[in-house]
Amino acid sequence: MTYENDSRERLIxxxxxxxxxxxxxxxxxxxxxxxxxxxxxxxxFFFKDKxxxxxxxxxxxxxxxxxxxxxxxxxxxxxxxxxxxxxxxDHDELADLLIPKLYADHDAIMILLDKSAGSKxxxxxxxxxxxxxxxxxxxxxxxxxxxxxxxxNEYMLHWFSHVQINAFVHLITHIxxxxxxxxxxxxxxxxxxxxxxxxxxxxx
Amino acid sequence: MTYENDSRERLIxxxxxxxxxxxxxxxxxxxxxxxxxxxxxxxxFFFKDKxxxxxxxxxxxxxxxxxxxxxxxxxxxxxxxxxxxxxxxDHDELADLLIPKLYADHDAIMILLDKSAGSKxxxxxxxxxxxxxxxxxxxxxxxxxxxxxxxxNEYMLHWFSHVQINAFVHLITHIxxxxxxxxxxxxxxxxxxxxxxxxxxxxx
Amino acid sequence: MTYENDSRERLIxxxxxxxxxxxxxxxxxxxxxxxxxxxxxxxxFFFKDKxxxxxxxxxxxxxxxxxxxxxxxxxxxxxxxxxxxxxxxDHDELADLLIPKLYADHDAIMILLDKSAGSKxxxxxxxxxxxxxxxxxxxxxxxxxxxxxxxxNEYMLHWFSHVQINAFVHLITHIxxxxxxxxxxxxxxxxxxxxxxxxxxxxx
Amino acid sequence: MTYENDSRERLIxxxxxxxxxxxxxxxxxxxxxxxxxxxxxxxxFFFKDKxxxxxxxxxxxxxxxxxxxxxxxxxxxxxxxxxxxxxxxDHDELADLLIPKLYADHDAIMILLDKSAGSKxxxxxxxxxxxxxxxxxxxxxxxxxxxxxxxxNEYMLHWFSHVQINAFVHLITHIxxxxxxxxxxxxxxxxxxxxxxxxxxxxx
DNA sequence: TATGAATGAGTCTTCATTCAT
DNA sequence: TATGAATGAAGACTCATTCAT
Numbered sequence: 001m002t003y004e005n006d007s008r009e010r011l012i013x014x015x016x017x018x019x020x021x022x023x024x025x026x027x028x029x030x031x032x033x034x035x036x037x038x039x040x041x042x043x044x045f046f047f048k049d050k051x052x053x054x055x056x057x058x059x060x061x062x063x064x065x066x067x068x069x070x071x072x073x074x075x076x077x078x079x080x081x082x083x084x085x086x087x088x089x090d091h092d093e094l095a096d097l098l099i100p101k102l103y104a105d106h107d108a109i110m111i112l113l114d115k116s117a118g119s120k121x122x123x124x125x126x127x128x129x130x131x132x133x134x135x136x137x138x139x140x141x142x143x144x145x146x147x148x149x150x151x152x153n154e155y156m157l158h159w160f161s162h163v164q165i166n167a168f169v170h171l172i173t174h175i176x177x178x179x180x181x182x183x184x185x186x187x188x189x190x191x192x193x194x195x196x197x198x199x200x201x202x203x204x
Numbered sequence: 205m206t207y208e209n210d211s212r213e214r215l216i217x218x219x220x221x222x223x224x225x226x227x228x229x230x231x232x233x234x235x236x237x238x239x240x241x242x243x244x245x246x247x248x249f250f251f252k253d254k255x256x257x258x259x260x261x262x263x264x265x266x267x268x269x270x271x272x273x274x275x276x277x278x279x280x281x282x283x284x285x286x287x288x289x290x291x292x293x294d295h296d297e298l299a300d301l302l303i304p305k306l307y308a309d310h311d312a313i314m315i316l317l318d319k320s321a322g323s324k325x326x327x328x329x330x331x332x333x334x335x336x337x338x339x340x341x342x343x344x345x346x347x348x349x350x351x352x353x354x355x356x357n358e359y360m361l362h363w364f365s366h367v368q369i370n371a372f373v374h375l376i377t378h379i380x381x382x383x384x385x386x387x388x389x390x391x392x393x394x395x396x397x398x399x400x401x402x403x404x405x406x407x408x
Numbered sequence: 409m410t411y412e413n414d415s416r417e418r419l420i421x422x423x424x425x426x427x428x429x430x431x432x433x434x435x436x437x438x439x440x441x442x443x444x445x446x447x448x449x450x451x452x453f454f455f456k457d458k459x460x461x462x463x464x465x466x467x468x469x470x471x472x473x474x475x476x477x478x479x480x481x482x483x484x485x486x487x488x489x490x491x492x493x494x495x496x497x498d499h500d501e502l503a504d505l506l507i508p509k510l511y512a513d514h515d516a517i518m519i520l521l522d523k524s525a526g527s528k529x530x531x532x533x534x535x536x537x538x539x540x541x542x543x544x545x546x547x548x549x550x551x552x553x554x555x556x557x558x559x560x561n562e563y564m565l566h567w568f569s570h571v572q573i574n575a576f577v578h579l580i581t582h583i584x585x586x587x588x589x590x591x592x593x594x595x596x597x598x599x600x601x602x603x604x605x606x607x608x609x610x611x612x
Numbered sequence: 613m614t615y616e617n618d619s620r621e622r623l624i625x626x627x628x629x630x631x632x633x634x635x636x637x638x639x640x641x642x643x644x645x646x647x648x649x650x651x652x653x654x655x656x657f658f659f660k661d662k663x664x665x666x667x668x669x670x671x672x673x674x675x676x677x678x679x680x681x682x683x684x685x686x687x688x689x690x691x692x693x694x695x696x697x698x699x700x701x702d703h704d705e706l707a708d709l710l711i712p713k714l715y716a717d718h719d720a721i722m723i724l725l726d727k728s729a730g731s732k733x734x735x736x737x738x739x740x741x742x743x744x745x746x747x748x749x750x751x752x753x754x755x756x757x758x759x760x761x762x763x764x765n766e767y768m769l770h771w772f773s774h775v776q777i778n779a780f781v782h783l784i785t786h787i788x789x790x791x792x793x794x795x796x797x798x799x800x801x802x803x804x805x806x807x808x809x810x811x812x813x814x815x816x
Numbered sequence: 817t818a819t820g821a822a823t824g825a826g827t828c829t830t831c832a833t834t835c836a837t
Numbered sequence: 838t839a840t841g842a843a844t845g846a847a848g849a850c851t852c853a854t855t856c857a858t
Contacts (some may be wrong), residue, residue, distance in 0.1 A: 007842075011825070025229060026322070042826080042843055115820065117321060118230075155379070155388040162374055163367055170366055175359070184359040191403050192359075199395050210819075233853065243819055244853080250818095252855065413838075434730075437832065447840055448832080454839095463826065475638045519740050525729060525808070526638070563796040564803075570782055571775055573651060576775055583767070592767040599768075619821075641849065654822055656850070 008046045010036040011039065015053050019111045024054060025118030049136055051120050057119060058112040064101040065109075072097065073135040095185045096166065103178035113169045125169060131159040140200050150201040164192055212250045212260075214240040223315045228258060229322030240281065255324045262316040262325060264318045268305045269313075275326055276301065277339040299389045302372065307382035327368060336365040343369050344404050354405040368396055413415065416454045416464075418444040420545045423461050433526030459528045466520040466529060471515075472509045477536065480505065481543040503593045511586040521577045533577060540569040547609050558609040565608055572600055574591060620658045627665050631723045636666060637730030663732045670724040670733060672778040676713040677721075679794055681740065683745040684709065706798045710780065715790035725781045737781060742774040754814050762813040776804055 014035040018027040029040045029050060036042075047053040073096050102109050116122050140152045167188050175181040218239040222231040233244045233254060238245075252258040276298050306313050320326050344356045371392050379385040422443040426435040437458060444450075453489050455461040480502050500511045524530050548560045573597050583589040626647040630639040641652045641662060648654075659665040684706050714721050728734050752764045780801050787793040 005302055005842075008845055017236055023321075027824080030826085036291065038842095041830085043843075044829070044831095099260060117227075129851065143368055157379070159371070159374055159392060163370075166367075166370065167363070170363055172360065185267065187403060187406070188363060193398055199391060200277070211818080226842080234851090245855085246818055248854070248856095328824075415839080436830080438830090448836085449841075450839055452835095489679060521755070525635075530835070553672055561799065564799055566786065567779070567782055567800060571778075574775075574778065575771070578771055580769070595765065595768055595811060595814070596771060599807055603807060617821075640847080642847085647827075650821095651823055652850080653852085657821065662849070 007036065007038060007042065011043060011053070012056055016057055016111065017053065017161060019057070020107060020117050023115045023117055024111075024122075026048075029053075044122075054111070054116065054119050054121065057108050058116075061101065061105045061108045062112055062121070062124065063105070065098070065128075066197070068094075068097045068101055069131065092136065092186055092189060095182065095189050097184065100183050101177060102116050102168065102172055103181060106172070106176060107182055114173055125165060129161050129165045132165055133158060136161050143197075144201055149204050151204045153166055153200060153202045156202075160192070160196060160200065167192065211222065211240065211246060213243060214256070214381045215242065215247060215250060216260055220261055220311050220315065223261070223313060223319050225320055227319045228254075230317075231318075233257075243287065258315070258320065258323050258325065261312050262320075263304065265309045266316055266328065268308070269302070269332075272298075272301045272305055275334065277335070289340055294303060296390055296393060299386065299393050301394075303375075303382060303386050303389065306372065306376055309384060310376070310380060313376055318377055330371060333365050333369045337362055340365055348405055351405055353408050355408045357406045360406075364396070364400055371396065415446060415450060417449060419446065419454060419461070419571065420464055424465055424515050424519065426431075427462065427465070427523050428515060431523045432519075436519050439462075444570050462519070462524070462529065465516050466524075469509070469513045469516045470520055470529075470532065471513070473506070473536075476502075476509055477539065481539070490573075492598070499520045500594055500597060503597050506585060507579075507590050507593065509574065509578055511589060514580070514584065517580055522581055533573060535575045540573055541566055544569055547568055549554075551605075552609055555609055557612050559612045561608060561610045566598070568604055568608065575600065619650060619654065621649065621664070623655060623658060624668055628723065629671070630668065631727050632719060634660075635729055636723070636734075641665075656658055665722070666728065666731050666733065669720050670728075670743045673713065673717050673720045673735065674724055674733070676716070676804060677710070677740075680706075680709045680713055681743065685743070695786065704722050704801060705800055707794065707801050711783075711790060711794050711797065714780065714784055716791060718784070718788060721784055726785055741773050741777045744777055745770055748773055755809075756813055759813055761816050763816045765812060765814045768814075770809060772804070772812065779804065 011033065015027070015032045018032045018035070022028075027050075029043050032053075033040050034041050043050075043053060047056055112121055113125055116124065136157055137152075140157055144150055144152050167185070170186055171181050171188075175184060208257070215237065219231070219236045221235045226232075233247050236257075237244050241337055241381055247257055273277075280353075315328055316325055318330065318348055320404050340361055348356050355406055364378075371389070375385050375392075379388060419441065422439045423435070426443070430436075435458075440461075441448050441451050447543055451461055455464055465537050500532045520529055521533055524532065542588075544565055545560075548565055552560050575593065578591050579593050579596075583592060623645065627639070627644045630644045630647070634640075639662075641655050644665075645652050645655050655665060660667055689748055703757075725737055728736065748769055749764075749772050752769055756762055779797070783793050783797055783800075788798060
């Protein structure tokens with residue numbers, strides 16, 4: 001009765017492979033399901049549709065990422081810039097929280113961040129960047145308020161959000177081992193924080 | 205006869221619009237050619253195939269970019285790191301050369317860098333990054349040789365190439381005016397050079 | 409055990425809704441059974457197939473209708489046309505018998521008469537019209553025999569059967585209240601009988 | 613150059629057959645196009661989609677019908693009921709105009725009126741009935757105004773529109789010869805006009 | 817210089833139905 | 838008494854591509 005027929009799992013596993021190789025748009029349900037020893041109809045028994053199948057792969061990892069991000073963005077909002085002085089490693093918290101989530105299901109995250117074009121998740125990275133952006137705008141305004149004769153360099157700020165997020169995407173797509181990832185990302189984060197403090201404000 | 209029938213040009217113009225809007229993969233030759241008042245067959249008269257049509261749009265801009273890049277990468281290779289000291293603005297040369305090429309045909313470049321998924325150009329950005337990477341590796345090794353007890357942080361180096369190139373992609377996709385672009389990219393380049401010097405070497 | 413599990417009833421109730429909304433052909437067993445909190449397989453446990461499910465809804469109402477019709481058609485066959493004179497209301501009998509049957513299970517009848525395309529009942533209305541037709545042919549021949557120099561207008565006769573039956577279909581599909589239906593149909597029936605007498609025979 | 617390859621016509625002809633036999637919804641483009649010696653893709657070269665293929669068959673006949681109807685409904689609107697007296701045959705005009713249009717492309721009209729369920733034309737008959745209804749409502753109100761102590765029987769009026777229009781549908785679906793149709797419909801129309809005058813008003 | 821016609825392989829999706837458990 | 842799993846056939850539709858003219 002409960003001896004598992006793992007068709008659903010097989011479908012998910014084969015879908016992962018296919019999505020990873022071809023990207024969502026070019027992936028074929030026929031090819032996925034036949035790789036799983038099933039017919040396309042089976043996909044529609046287990047999932048709503050092609051997007052649903054992708055969802056089964058990425059929804060949970062995605063939720064985890066959002067959770068970490070939201071937490072981080074509200075924590076850091078407390079920063080007091082009048083006294084703040086960056087010390088190497090003090091922003092590792094985000095990386096420390098995020099990396100485990102990103103590497104818990106490495107393939108899923110790769111698909112989500114890099115192979116989801118054509119799916120309902122295709123704007124995920126952009127959305128996260130937007131979120132980051134909003135947060136950084138608030139932060140930068142606080143910062144500017146504490147420093148006379150300076151104003152925010154808006155373009156630089158946007159670009160920073162972009163680089164910050166894509167640093168993680170780059171990590172995922174180039175480093176497959178979690179420990180290595182953790183080690184490599186630290187100097188990157190340090191650099192980013194340093195630069196943020198240094199370049200985000202310009203003369204009025 | 206030299207009376208110009210501009211069908212070819214019209215096709216190219218309409219293709220630009222379509223590629224920009226939908227990206228290469230989702231663009232439809234039917235829709236392009238009918239927008240040009242022609243039939244799909246016409247595309248195959250003027251161009252080899254879908255990729256050929258894209259080529260007619262991006263080949264020249266692409267060649268220009270490569271030319272600038274190759275020139276830049278061989279010039280800068282002469283740098284003597286034992287005496288080098290970064291001064292703000294001294295690396296603006298690349299931006300000064302590249303931006304005009306990038307904005308000479310803004311649409312074509314956008315397509316090339318951001319809308320070419322599914323085409324034979326889909327790896328262009330990656331290729332340029334690789335090129336940049338090779339160059340930076342040589343550079344970094346020279347640099348390291350001049351600084352005792354330090355070695356190259358390879359991951360950081362790769363990531364730098366990535367960020368460097370994507371800084372231009374980001375620029376193109378967010379700033380449509382050349383002068384503004386020129387102005388905004390400068391601090392970004394300065395920052396990158398600064399950081400490169402500072403973060404690319406780590407303790408042995 | 410006599411503790412009732414009303415799954416069958418729920419299935420029937422949900423099927424009614426679905427058939428009414430979408431018609432038999434477009435109705436989906438998946439949607440019906442999941443609305444009933446069951447799976448498609450359950451449908452096949454309780455009923456032979458999709459047609460069988462429809463049958464469970466309409467068979468009894470249909471039988472009732474046929475019973476009334478057959479009774480009526482044999483009663484009226486006794487009519488003596490040599491002495492017959494139509495008096496308003498004297499043909500209300502059919503309506504009086506039929507309407508209660510039609511409105512006893514209004515939904516079922518709607519489905520049967522108006523939503524059964526694609527099912528084995530799709531010709532029910534046509535069949536009833538045929539039946540009516542046969543009856544009217546006999547009747548008309550008696551009538552003609554009693555009136556010299558006249559013959560039956562066959563097309564008109566067929567059309568009459570058609571109109572007669574469709575008067576009830578129209579009623580069902582436009583009036584949901586039984587009392588109102590009863591009131592509205594009477595003048596229609598009167599008119600039909602009047603016209604029948606007047607238009608069914610033409611000069612030889 | 614202009615020797616006709618009649619693929620389009622063949623497609624239309626085969627579609628007619630298929631639609632007539634199975635109705636729009638159950639008709640298969642595969643079966644239609646292969647009957648025409650072509651592939652489904654060909655259908656999409658000549659027509660927008662399944663509805664477009666149907667449109668190529670019925671659009672013109674439908675327009676003709678609407679034209680006649682609109683003309684008729686505005687003509688007859690002039691009627692003066694205070695002096696009007698029905699004379700047999702004086703309403704044959706509609707039939708005389710309509711029948712030729714209906715029989716000009718008998719198959720197309722059959723499909724339109726009786727086989728279009730599931731297509732964008734599926735409500736055509738209902739729409740025409742509505743149109744007729746609106747017209748009759750105005751007419752009946754004029755009529756009632758000229759007759760003291762009488763009011764319009766609304767249900768009867770609606771039903772009349774229904775019967776009137778379906779008289780033509782019935783004709784088309786039962787009589788294939790135009791001359792015969794013309795002959796058979798006349799007494800029907802006479803009857804309808806007679807009854808209209810007689811039954812549409814009831815005691816206040 | 818282009819068109820018009822057509823293909824063929826592919827896409828996702830829907831559905832009634834079956835059957836072991 | 839039902840479920841869960843799965844099938845298989847079919848559905849409409851899209852597309853880049855070809856080629857005779």
